[in-house]
Amino acid sequence: MNRRSFLKRSIGSLLALIGIGGGTYYYARDIEPRMLQVQNVKIMDASIPASFNDFKVVQFSDTHIGFHYSVEQLQKLVNRINEENPDLIVFTGDLVDEPHLYTWNNDLINVLQSLEAPRGKFWIYGNHDHGGYGTEKVRDVMEASGFTLLQNEHSVIEQNNERIILSGIDDVMLGSPNLRQALENVNPDLFTLLLAHEPDFVDVAVDYSVNVQLSGHSHGGQVRLPFIGHLYTPKYAEKYVEGKYLLNDGNLQLFVNRGIGTTRLPYRFLCKPELHVYTLHKE
Template structure:
């Protein structure tokens, strides 16, 4: 005959179960709010193309995106990010938008304190950046431009620059933010350049469906935060407009083809959590494709 559960043992087991559930919930909250948003990782990808000049073989690009300073990421966090970038020894550094979460709340002194931190970032092929939607929002267009310029970053706002190495060249272009700016793809690459190798910086990854009609080989984007919270067997929880199709990682589209890297970014927005979606610095190593 089985043992009959007493009222005392029932209450004891119920209490333990309740406390365990509360502990698990609190532990999950603490992890997603206080641990993972600051648990930086470096995501490495290799991009291969037969259009890439041999002088650019093994060139390393470091991409930073979506710091959203002021929401969860602090200036101390930025110090850690900069140290990690320097350890990567990049040939080219790019920032793909959303420096501050809400520029309207940022004091002049806070902008000024960021400049010596970002100024430590140097690369032989240069440092470039583009606007994100949060940069244009909250009257941030001009002050963020001034901070990035003072930090040694060159703005690409519907502009193209030629990068030269050992006598060979590729181009780097950047478009204005798609949601709150005025992006223009026409004219970034001239007809006589179409057979060369061309990189585009665009904050919103889903704009790649427009970019694929132009002679670009690589697009670097952010904006999506990788969904920020990922639930097993369910998927992404937070996906903004134009960051819902190409949410993270490497994707190849079109016939050229266009290779797209979508960064999870470094900060958070809307909700102060990351879960199964660590913030990342992206390193992209360019490789010249082997031909027969």
């Protein structure tokens, strides 16, 4: 950590400790984490087929169920997603905060099963899903819930004899991501969406035929202070933290979702939980 980063985090932490007392503490713990913000985004690209105009993709990420986020809260989120009538639903990782300690039951499966999308529900591993945490258990739950795993692979989404590509990689931190394998035999002229839990992976994706990358992992920093911004983001979410980024002269768009739940600390401040609703348009 360089001197500037150290001073930024030290001052920010001090201000957070001072400000998080009383009403601010209550707001950051009990109010803002429940203030879902829906981001409606138009994705425009010349390679989007005409038949996919107004095609709607909903992304949710980082629920971290079990750490101050319950299955009952997830049900409310599912209801909100279904209100959007999405064509496609994608989940970009970190379903449960600590899978090896979580009490698994069918309630979670029943809630996730109730998500509705005629063109499919897809997901990728996040770091909290993977490694020594509970790789197989999370996979079994998502499969039982009707989600298709994209682990260094892709799926062809077809509509009126026209196609787009939805691809996904394994988790960067605890998995074995392989974008070359994920895009094997893919026509590079087709519009391609990539799901990658860690947003900084976009610096690898920029060398491939990817039009849009959807990520989570950062939580937007969870706590953001005026004039300072986020205090901390995890590894591989240090460069791209939230919102939209353009790379490769605008030919690659990155969207970083702030996630739904919290982790490590149960607070959100000036960093509301986020749901993305993307609508495709041929440019």
